[in-house]
Amino acid sequence: MSQKHLSRGSRLPPFPKGKLRLYSMRFCPYAQRVHLVLDAKRIPYEVVNVDLTEKPDWLYEKSPFGKVPAIELESGDTLYESLIICDFLDEKYPSRSLYSRDPLKKAKDKIMIDHFNKVIQSMLKVYYHTANSNLNEDQLEEFFQGLDLYERELVERGKSFFGGDRPGMLDYMIWPWCERSDMMKVLGGDQFLLPKDRFKRLMEWRNQMKEDDAVKESYLEPQVHAKYFQSRKAGYPDYDMLVGN
């Protein structure tokens, strides 16, 4: 999944038989959501990585707004929007269902996934300020307050994962940002570690997630994420940083 990102003027490879295709970008957390679901459900797929700065023309035929992630089926049908794609995959390939069968529990997980957008926003603010050595304590606290809800929920559910004994949709949908949360430490030093006492269960959860087979497929170390982040912040996102590694 770390192959070269195709850019403007590139040719789209022929469609792979018996698979579906994921248009992705190696460091995009939204695209990673789809990787996680495909890997968790063991759905055969091919990855086409896309240069998001110099987008190939054919990308707009697959994803009307030129966004990744997008998937393409053998029928030629395409879908975009990470959550819609993931829900589609869960319904279309019911092998390992990632939601509870109980519609109420499923809806509650969707609320937790939706609410995580706020955590993402406050996390991004913290990253940008940390990288500028210019942290605002209130912003860090806002980010932590967003996470408090997930800590409480894990305690209440009393299981290893939000999904129970195995990760479910909620686990996978929030994971890409949790994988990146130690970027703060890399960018700003030890003072930016998540407070261990406040997020005890979330820390345990993160360690257990790292052992999950689907997570292992796409996992990158915080140092790697931080390096990509710095390149993007400088205006030259190094999409192909891992090519040939």
Place this chain on the structure above:
Amino acid sequence: MSQKHLSRGSRLPPFPKGKLRLYSMRFCPYAQRVHLVLDAKRIPYEVVNVDLTEKPDWLYEKSPFGKVPAIELESGDTLYESLIICDFLDEKYPSRSLYSRDPLKKAKDKIMIDHFNKVIQSMLKVYYHTANSNLNEDQLEEFFQGLDLYERELVERGKSFFGGDRPGMLDYMIWPWCERSDMMKVLGGDQFLLPKDRFKRLMEWRNQMKEDDAVKESYLEPQVHAKYFQSRKAGYPDYDMLVGN
């Protein structure tokens, strides 16, 4: 559904047996989505209208951010976020399914629902400017361009409704804003009518939607919506405008 909106200091009525409860506001388009689904599926429910300026304390027990719509079940469980509630209702009460059984068609409808957020945003800009007699032609065009997609889609599907011969989830999720689209004319005059030739199928669709039983339950005339809009714009939303009518 047009009863008085309960405000700060009010007492919450006892929970109705054998029903679910919808916390709503008579003029909220997001809340109307949930009304439409409840009415289309003939699910018994009680409405509690809420004053969103002077919110009752108990609202936060039902909806953590004090937002409507929210629903409460007999079990005491609550849900918020209009789309999550509507999907939940569709799964929990499968009598009349509002989505296609085909996961791909369902996902495509969800993309159209998600994309409608952009139409809503450009529509709101047009309303505010129209009400200030200060219309920007580019904004009007942006709004129309958003609608073009829905016109094309209706033509392609070749049926009365997005859902086929009866309205489905996509029809109901975009309806509240389409019901309000003639507010432009009320606020700004005939020059703000939707161009008939450009939106021929959408106009026919709108007329057919008005004949739908679920739509009739909550339908209000554009003049009424415009009157509420003006009161809100002036800073004194007249929630109880229809009480006793």
